[in-house]
Amino acid sequence: MKTSGQLPHEKQDRPGSEAVLAFPDETDLRVYGPAESQSAVFGDVCPLLTSLLDGYNVCVMAYGQTGSGKSYTMLGPHSDDGPVLPLDPQSDLGIIPRAAEELFRLISENPSRSPKVEVSIVEVYNNDIFDLLAKDTVAAVSGVKREVMTAKDGRTEVALLASEAVGSASKLMELVRGGLQLRAKHPTLVHADSSRSHLIITVTLTTAACSDSTADQACSATLPREQTEAGRAGRSRRTSQGASAPQPVPGDPAGRAEQVQARLQLVDLAGSECIGVSGVTGSALRETACINRSLAALADVLGALSEHRSHIPYRNSRLTHLLQDCLGGDAKLLVILCISPSQRHLAQTLQGLGFGIRARQVQRGPARKRPPSSQMEGKRRPD
Numbered sequence: 001m002k003t004s005g006q007l008p009h010e011k012q013d014r015p016g017s018e019a020v021l022a023f024p025d026e027t028d029l030r031v032y033g034p035a036e037s038q039s040a041v042f043g044d045v046c047p048l049l050t051s052l053l054d055g056y057n058v059c060v061m062a063y064g065q066t067g068s069g070k071s072y073t074m075l076g077p078h079s080d081d082g083p084v085l086p087l088d089p090q091s092d093l094g095i096i097p098r099a100a101e102e103l104f105r106l107i108s109e110n111p112s113r114s115p116k117v118e119v120s121i122v123e124v125y126n127n128d129i130f131d132l133l134a135k136d137t138v139a140a141v142s143g144v145k146r147e148v149m150t151a152k153d154g155r156t157e158v159a160l161l162a163s164e165a166v167g168s169a170s171k172l173m174e175l176v177r178g179g180l181q182l183r184a185k186h187p188t189l190v191h192a193d194s195s196r197s198h199l200i201i202t203v204t205l206t207t208a209a210c211s212d213s214t215a216d217q218a219c220s221a222t223l224p225r226e227q228t229e230a231g232r233a234g235r236s237r238r239t240s241q242g243a244s245a246p247q248p249v250p251g252d253p254a255g256r257a258e259q260v261q262a263r264l265q266l267v268d269l270a271g272s273e274c275i276g277v278s279g280v281t282g283s284a285l286r287e288t289a290c291i292n293r294s295l296a297a298l299a300d301v302l303g304a305l306s307e308h309r310s311h312i313p314y315r316n317s318r319l320t321h322l323l324q325d326c327l328g329g330d331a332k333l334l335v336i337l338c339i340s341p342s343q344r345h346l347a348q349t350l351q352g353l354g355f356g357i358r359a360r361q362v363q364r365g366p367a368r369k370r371p372p373s374s375q376m377e378g379k380r381r382p383d
């Protein structure tokens with residue numbers, strides 16, 4: 001597992017002040033100091049985008065106590081207004097907008113592949129999954145509740161999840177901004193703008209592959225250029241019915257085109273918090289309990305994986321069930337640990353470091369490229 005984490009800046013008056021640790025591989029531990037820029041942090045994420053285009057699943061996840069800088073790291077300052085592209089080189093924008101720009105830059109470098117890029121956004125709030133791209137009257141205020149499904153081949157999917165095709169980084173970030181406006185927030189004594197849900201942005205790349213090729217020989221021969229452009233540029237909405245594998249690429253006369261799908265998951269977890277310190281009551285107290293429980297479930301999964309237990313308790317929480325493929329599967333996973341500098345948060349700091357140690361102890365097999373979809377078709381079943 002690739003792991004990284006953040007430690008605090010020394011400026012005690014700023015709740016999210018931080019420094020960052022990064023573990024680009026099993027043996028390499030890097031610490032980013034307080035003065036380190038967002039672009040330096042992104043430097044360790046960037047190679048994963050090349051892997052994504054090579055057909056690997058990738059997950060980047062920020063973990064840490066409330067107010068420690070997860071959203072800042074993933075999105076940037078004032079994440080509610082939404083990061084705006086194009087990036088100023090000196091900008092404080094976080095991993096997600098940078099990844100969006102880098103992804104489309106890499107795609108433009110190799111137009112022969114022209115993957116279709118689709119985005120879906122969910123939050124896990126009070127142990128329920130909400131689709132933040134669904135468009136109906138309920139979604140206008142909070143997103144639509146969804147369920148996790150497991151495909152016959154074992155992959156985890158969210159049933160009926162809305163996704164949108166995007167043709168540029170700015171379109172992708174427009175969707176992210178819309179999703180952020182629906183994300184649950186609540187002020188606490190520790191953080192006035194605390195996120196009360198886990199945010200998971202999934203970017204799916206679909207590339208046509210030659211029928212006799214393996215995933216690493218993906219090519220666009222079966223995907224007419226004009227269709228690729230239309231698919232990428234259009235904001236056509238597609239809803240996964242939770243019961244079908246990726247459809248053959250239209251335009252293949254035999255209808256047998258194979259597809260290589262690779263998923264990028266960008267996860268801004270809700271912050272762990274000590275109820276006594278954050279001072280929450282009422283509904284916020286329930287939120288805190290759910291957040292802490294799901295983060296404990298995440299730590300349990302990592303513990304079970306690191307001990308090679310026969311049963312991994314993915315289904316103890318919707319968060320871990322949803323992230324099952326990237327936690328225990330063949331994805332490349334980068335965990336960023338954000339830690340507060342303040343002495344009064346020492347207990348949470350130790351707990352966060354414990355999480356990081358657990359994450360590092362997980363022995364994962366080498367990440368594998370995704371095989372073409374025609375080898376993965378199967379009816380999905382609800383859990």
Ligand SMILES: Nc1ncnc2c1ncn2[C@@H]1O[C@H](COP(=O)(O)OP(=O)(O)OP(=O)(O)O)[C@@H](O)[C@H]1O
Nearest residue numbers: 015016066067068069070071072191194195270271
């Ligand atoms: N490196 C940084 N430099 C400047 N400001 C920062 C930095 N990290 C965080 N902040 C600021 O600190 C505050 C808290 O950060 P952020 O919202 O990212 O915390 P969080 O961990 O996502 O909290 P929660 O889990 O409660 O949502 C924000 O105002 C943010 O802009």
